[in-house]
Amino acid sequence: MTDRDPNEPLSEEEIHNISRLPKVELHTHFEGMAPPAFIRGLAKEKKVDLSKIFRPDGSYDYRDFWHFLEVYEAATSVLKSPEDFARLCTAVLEESAANDVIYTETFMSPDFCGGGDVSAWKEYLHAIQDAAREAERDHGILLRGTVTCIRHFGPDQARRTALCAAETVGDFITGFGMGGDEKKGKQRDFAWAFDCAREAGLRLTTHAGEWNGPQEVREAVEDLGVERIGHGVRAHTDFALLDMLAEREITLEVCPGSNVFLGVFPSLKDHPIAKLRERGVKVTVSTDDPPFFHTTMHKEYEDLASTFQWGEEVFRDLNKTAIEAAFCDAATREAVLKRLEQT
Ligand code: HPA
Ligand code: ZN
Numbered sequence: 001m002t003d004r005d006p007n008e009p010l011s012e013e014e015i016h017n018i019s020r021l022p023k024v025e026l027h028t029h030f031e032g033m034a035p036p037a038f039i040r041g042l043a044k045e046k047k048v049d050l051s052k053i054f055r056p057d058g059s060y061d062y063r064d065f066w067h068f069l070e071v072y073e074a075a076t077s078v079l080k081s082p083e084d085f086a087r088l089c090t091a092v093l094e095e096s097a098a099n100d101v102i103y104t105e106t107f108m109s110p111d112f113c114g115g116g117d118v119s120a121w122k123e124y125l126h127a128i129q130d131a132a133r134e135a136e137r138d139h140g141i142l143l144r145g146t147v148t149c150i151r152h153f154g155p156d157q158a159r160r161t162a163l164c165a166a167e168t169v170g171d172f173i174t175g176f177g178m179g180g181d182e183k184k185g186k187q188r189d190f191a192w193a194f195d196c197a198r199e200a201g202l203r204l205t206t207h208a209g210e211w212n213g214p215q216e217v218r219e220a221v222e223d224l225g226v227e228r229i230g231h232g233v234r235a236h237t238d239f240a241l242l243d244m245l246a247e248r249e250i251t252l253e254v255c256p257g258s259n260v261f262l263g264v265f266p267s268l269k270d271h272p273i274a275k276l277r278e279r280g281v282k283v284t285v286s287t288d289d290p291p292f293f294h295t296t297m298h299k300e301y302e303d304l305a306s307t308f309q310w311g312e313e314v315f316r317d318l319n320k321t322a323i324e325a326a327f328c329d330a331a332t333r334e335a336v337l338k339r340l341e342q343t
Contacts, residue, residue, distance in 0.1 A: 006010025010305055011238055014312075019301040021315050022343045023101045024322035024336065025286045027230055027253035029148075029179060030085075030106045030343055031076040033092040036060055041079040050074060060292050064263050065211065067293060069152070069181060078110050082127035085113060089131035089143075095290075097139035099297035103336045104141065107148035107179055109161070116160035118167050140192040142336065144328050146175030146205065152184040161195035166200035173329040175204040177230065182211045188223035198225065204231055205253065208248050210264060214238035221233060221250060228325055232263065236272035239279075246280035251325035256304065257295035258288035268307045284322040316340070 005109030010018075010201045036058055043050040051110045053071045055061040061073040079085055096104050108128070114120025125145075132143040145239040147165035149158035158178070178190055187206060195206055210219035210231035217235040220226050221244070235241050245252070256271050258264075277283050285304065287295050304310055323336050 005049045008309070010309060010311065014144065015302050015305045018305045018315055019298045020100055021301070021312065021319070022097070022340055023125065023297050023301075024284070024319045024326060024340070025104045026251075026322055026326065027100050027286035027288060028092075028106045029072075029289050030088065030105065030108045030145075031079060031112060032037065032072060032292055033095070034079075034088055034108070035095070035291050036173070038091050039078060042084060046080070048079055058101045059294070062292075066181065068289075072289070072292070079112060079206070082113075083126045085124050086127040086131040088152075089128045089134060093132065093139060093141050093143060095137035096297070097141040101143075101219055101297055102141060102339055103117070103323065103326060103328070103332075104250075105146055105175065106146045106291045107177055108145045108173075109148050109150060109179075110164040111150055111153060111157065111161060114162060115156060118164050121164040122168060123291070125168055125173070127271045132172070136279065138224055138335075141165050142170075142328075142332065144175070144221075144326070145173045145203070146177045146327060147173055148177045148192065150180065150181050151180035151190070151207070153179055155185070155192065156258075158190050158193040159196070162196040165197050165202055169200045170201050171329070174203060174329075175205060177205040177207070179207050180231065182207055182216065184307060186223075187216070187219045191223060202239070202268065203227060204228045204329075207231060209234040210259070214241045217241060217245070219244075221248070225252070228246050230257070231255060231264075231270055233259060233276070235281075236270055236276055239266070242276065242279045242281055246282070251282040251284060251321065252276065253286050254283050255286050255293075256287035257290075257300050261293040261295070268303055273304070282321050282325065283318065284325065285318055 053074050063066040110116050110121040113124035149161040187229040204226040205228035206220045206226050207230035214235045215230050228251045230253045254273050
């Protein structure tokens with residue numbers, strides 16, 4: 001498979017067709033996919049004043065990543081009942097399917113679904129799964145959930161989250177991960193939670209190397225034993241680490257639009273995704289929290305194609321990498337792979 005000659009610019013039609021390819025997305029935050037209008041609607045129903053988290057044009061309003069985490073939690077506060085999360089599931093899967101995503105994984109937080117209580121979490125999960133089944137029937141999109149602890153909530157709460165994950169491992173909940181503020185604590189502070197999840201049969205990923213440097217990515221691999229990394233892009237300056245990631249086939253869940261919007265890199269031109277891929281690191285493309293970062297999977301593909309002059313074969317390869325690294329069973333992987341190849 002050869003990459004395109006960068007001297008031959010892709011036509012608008014080629015870029016459009018690339019953006020419409022069937023896709024596998026591995027890195028989204030469930031609540032972070034909520035359209036602002038959806039959250040505003042719930043706030044109105046529940047008579048909660050959330051006006052301070054929206055701009056006059058209706059979009060989410062925040063200054064930087066740390067303020068984003070606060071606004072995220074404020075927006076999430078109106079998602080109260082299992083029914084609210086079921087409605088969220090329907091809304092986000094419709095949007096993903098409209099972006100030609102055929103398989104998606106999302107980070108789900110028991111912290112927001114009953115506060116880490118196992119029986120409450122099971123009720124939320126039940127409602128979410130019903131909605132996901134309907135979306136599969138209506139739009140052909142498959143969803144798998146990665147239970148996610150939140151780093152700035154600390155290791156004790158992460159233990160409760162891991163127990164929720166371990167109690168609900170199955171065809172739908174297939175992974176365990178960690179998001180939140182990478183500047184708080186160390187990866188190894190969460191080793192108990194990750195060991196608990198691994199022993200229960202869950203696949204592991206953690207956010208690392210979005211804000212901290214290469215050492216954070218190394219610690220994620222060595223101290224938690226994860227097989228995927230959320231972001232990982234700040235590993236790009238450490239060639240020995242990149243070679244280790246390539247050799248161990250650790251897949252990076254790269255979210256280029258999120259990184260540029262939050263200022264991790266000044267522009268997509270400066271983003272290391274192409275260099276990481278050329279070095280042999282397994283990279284995939286996701287949107288993270290699409291309405292917060294003003295992105296969609298269509299936009300990610302259009303921007304990557306026009307910036308790096310990547311042809312269709314590169315995107316097909318990225319999707320193959322993604323389904324190979326997906327936290328699903330072999331039969332699901334085969335079925336998705338077949339759909340990727342046939343379209
Ligand atoms: N990064 C880290 N933690 C998060 C994010 C994110 O983009 N969204 C929600 N929690
Ligand atoms: Zn993320």
